[in-house]
Amino acid sequence: MDISEIALYNFSAVERKWQDFWLKNESFRADCSPSKKKYYVLEMFMYPSGKVHIGHVRNYTIGDIIARFKRLRGFSVLHPTGWDAFGLPAENAALKQGGHPRDWTYKNIDIMKRQMLSLGFSYDWRREFATCDEKYYGFQQKIFLALHKKGLIYRKKSEINWDPVDNCVLANEQVIGGCGWRSGAPVERRMLSQWFLKITDFVDELLAEIDNLKGWPEKVRIMQQNWIGKSEGCSIKFRTNAGNNSDIVVFSTRPETIFGATFLAISPDHPLAIELSKTNDKIKAFIEEFKRGSVAQEFLDKQEKSGVDTGILADHPFTDRKLPVYVANFVLMNYGTGAVFATPAHDKRDYDFAVKYGLQIEQVVASPEGCVELPYLDDGILINSDFLNGLSIAEGKKAVIQKLCDIGAGKREVFFKLMDWGISRQRYWGCPIPMVHCEKCGVVPLKEEDLPVILPHDVSFSEAGNPLDRHKTWKHTRCPHCGGEAIRETDTLDTFFDSSWYFLRFCMNDSDDENLLKKDDVAHWMRVDQYIGGVEHAILHLLYARFFSKALTECGFINVREPFENLFTQGMVCCMTYRKENGDWLFPEEVQKNANGEYEVIATGERAIVGNFEKMSKSKKNTVDPDEIVKNYGADALRLFVVSDTPPDRDFPWSDEGLEGCWRFINRVWRLFIYAKSQGIGSEECSGDPVLENLDSDIQKLYKDFHRTIKNVTDSLEERTMNKAVAYIRDCVNAVYLYLEKMVDNKPVFSIIIRDLIKLMDPIAPHICEEAWNMLGFNGLVSDNSWPDYKEEYLEISTIDLPIQVNGRLRGTVSIAVDESEDVIFERALQIPAVKNAISSKPLKKRIFIKGKIINFVV
C-alpha cells in the first residue's frame, strides 16, 4: 500500500458520527464515584449572544483537553456547561427588532448549543441550564432571602453610578474609567434607594485568603488585592478655630511624619467644605468648578492640583504650629475620612500643592547616613520630630499612634477601597427581587412558600424605563406580613449575582428537582479544580464568586469558603487587520498583495494599510466564523490549531496558513492509521510489553523515544502548555513515518505505539482518535481507557553525542556510552581534529567533565 494514495480524511462524517454517539449515550456524564478521585473542570459559562466566536472556541478547547486528559488519567471528571442568560443585550434586541427577550435568549442558546456540540466538547449535558430558567432564578430568590435574613443584604439610599445610555445603575466594579462597562457612556451620579450586598463583611477573609490561592495567576491575585485596597493607619482629630463641631478628622498611613505637617487638606465633597461654601463664595466657586470637571476621567487625570484656603487654622496635636486648612481637589471623599494632613517634604502631591501655594516644607525623615534628600524620602530616621527623633519609620509609627491614643487625639484605623456591592438594576430581563413594599410594614421579604416570583411574560418595550414598573398587574400583591395591599420590588438583580453561584449548581444533576444546592453533592465536587476564563473577570466575577461561597457557607447552604482551586486565564485570539488610507476597516478577503509586495484593495486598487494583530472584533473586520472553519476543516483541526504553537495564556495570532497546517497534520495522522491497519496493526497484536532485545536497534530506539514522548506530552498537559504537547506529538508522528516499511515485521511494537498515540492525541483531537480506536479494533471509547504509562528505564539514554568544548566553545562531539570511563572519553575527545587544533600546543590548564552533559578543555 502506498501511503500517499490514501484518500483524504472525511472529517465531517466521522465528527458527526461520534458527536451523536457521545450525546446519545451520555458518554461524559459525571457521577459521584467513590472509587475514583474527582476532578471538576469548568470554563466560564457563556453569555448567549447569538454566536460562538473563536475566543470561546479557544477557551472551551483548553477546558475540554483538560477534562479528557483527566478522565484518561483515571479521575471522575465533572465538566459541565450552561448559559449566563439574563442581561441587557436581550432587552436591547427586543427593543430594536421587536420580539421578546426570552425568545431571543432561548433561540440563541439553541444556536450556540449546536455550535458547541459541533466542536465535540465532552460536557455532561444533563447538567445544562440557563440562569433565566425559572428553576434557577427561583432558587436564587431563596438565596436572596437567606442572605437578607442573615443581614448580608440591606437597602440604602445612596449615590449611585447611573448609565444614561443603558438607563441602569452600575456597580463600582462596572465603571471603567468613568464610563459604563457596556455602553461606554460617561457615568452620572444620582441618589437612589438600592439593594446592597454586604461584601465588606468578608473583606478581611477575602484579602487574607488571596495568599492561599497558589493556583491563581499572580496578576489576578494582585488585581484583587489592589481592588480590596487595604490601608492601615491612624485617624487623627485636629481642633480648629472655626468653633464647635468643626474638628477635622484625617486619616494617614504615615502618622510618624506628623511633625512635618504644614497644612490640612479636605475634599471638596467634605461636609465642612459644603458647609463653608454656603457663606464663602470662593469655596463655593471652587467646588462647582471641581464638580463640573470631575465627570470626564481624562480631565481628572491631567488636572493640576489646586485648592482654596478656608482661612481656618487647625492646631497641631503636639506643637504650637497652626495649620491652614485648604479645600483641595486631590483629596477624595470616598476614601479614608476625606481629609488629610499634608507633609510636603515626604509626599509628592503635598509637595506639588505646597510649592504652588507657597506653603511651608518641613523635612522630618533623613537617610541613616545623614545626607539630606528632598523630597519623598520614605525610609530613614526621623528628625525634627520631638519625641520621635532618632526613631526608624516603623518605630516612629508605633510610638506616635500610641501617643495620639494616650492624649485622645487619634486611633488606629484600617480603611478599604472595597465597598458594598449594589445589586439593584432597573431592568426587566433579570431575576426579580423577592421583596414587597407595604405602606404599613415597610419593606418586607416574601415568604419562601411564595417563591418563585416569576417574571411576567406580557411586557412591552415601547417606552423607556423598566417594563416591570409599568406592568398593569404584576407588581400589585399582598403584604406577607399584614396581608394588606403591597407593591412588589420592580428592580431585578445584577446578572453578576446569577453567575456568583452557578458553579455550585452544576454539582447537582438535573434529576434533582427541589434543592439546587445539596450540601453533599457540593461537598463532593467542590472546589473547582481547574477554572478557565478570560482575565477580564479578574476582579468582578471572581471576587463576587469568592464572596458568595463564604456567604452561602455562613447561611448553611454549603461548606466551601473558596470556590476555585486553580485558575487559568487564556489569552485573546488576535488577527491581522487592514484599513483603507482613510481609516476604514477592510475584510482580509478585500485585500491582496500586488506585484510590488504592497497591499491593495482588490475592488478599487487603492492602497491598503496593514495594521496590527488585534483582538478579533466585528468592528475591525478581523473575525473568523467557527462554523465556517468546522465546515471546511473539521472540529479536530480547529481544536488542534487553537492550542498549537502559542502557550494558552498568551495572545494567539490567528493565521489561515497555520490552520491549514493543522488540517494537513490531521490528514497525515489519518493516513498513518489507515496504513497501519493495512499492515495488520491493531488490538489483536497488542499483548504486553515488547521484548526490546528481540528488536532491531532502530526500532528499539523508536520505542524508547516513544516513552519519552509519553512523558513529554503528559508533563506538558499537566502544566497546561498544550503547544508543547502538540509539538511532541508531531515529532513522534514524524518519527513513526520514517519506519513505515518496518511496520509489518514489528506489529506488536507498532500496535502499542499506535494505540498509545491515539490516547495521547485524544484530548486534543477526539473525533479522529475515536474513529481510529474503533477502526483498529480497540474496545469501548478511548475515554474508557487509561492514559499510557512510560517506563523510566526507557528514558535513560545509553549512548550520547557528548559535546566537546575548548574554552567553552563547541569543537565537536563524541558518540559514547553514557557510563564510559572519563579517561577513555578524554582520549577520544582529544582525537577530534578541531579539538586538537584549538588546543594546539597550549598547556592544558583544566579539564571539566560533567557526566552525560559535556567536556570542556581549558587552555
Added chain:
RNA sequence: GCGGGCGUGGCGGAAUUGGUAGACGCGCCAGAUUUAGGUUCUGGUGGUUUGUGCCGUGGGGGUUCAAGUCCCUCCGCCCGCACCA
C-alpha cells in the same frame, strides 16, 4: 507615578532549569511522485564566510571552565491600577 508580564531566526515559539541555542509548526528552497498545478513523501533552512572559522537570545557591564538562563545597569513593548492619604 505604582504594580505585573515580556524582549530568542522572516513569523509563532522550544531549550532537560547553568552544559551542543533555535525542538515542533508556519513560510521559503530543493529532490522524488504527478501529464501539469495542487496533494503526498524526503531533505534543507539564524547571519556571514567556507581552508577553516567568526558573529549571534533588546543594549552595556559582571560572576563562571561554561550564561538565553545568575547578578548589576540601561533601553523598548504590552497589561492592570491610578490624586488611595
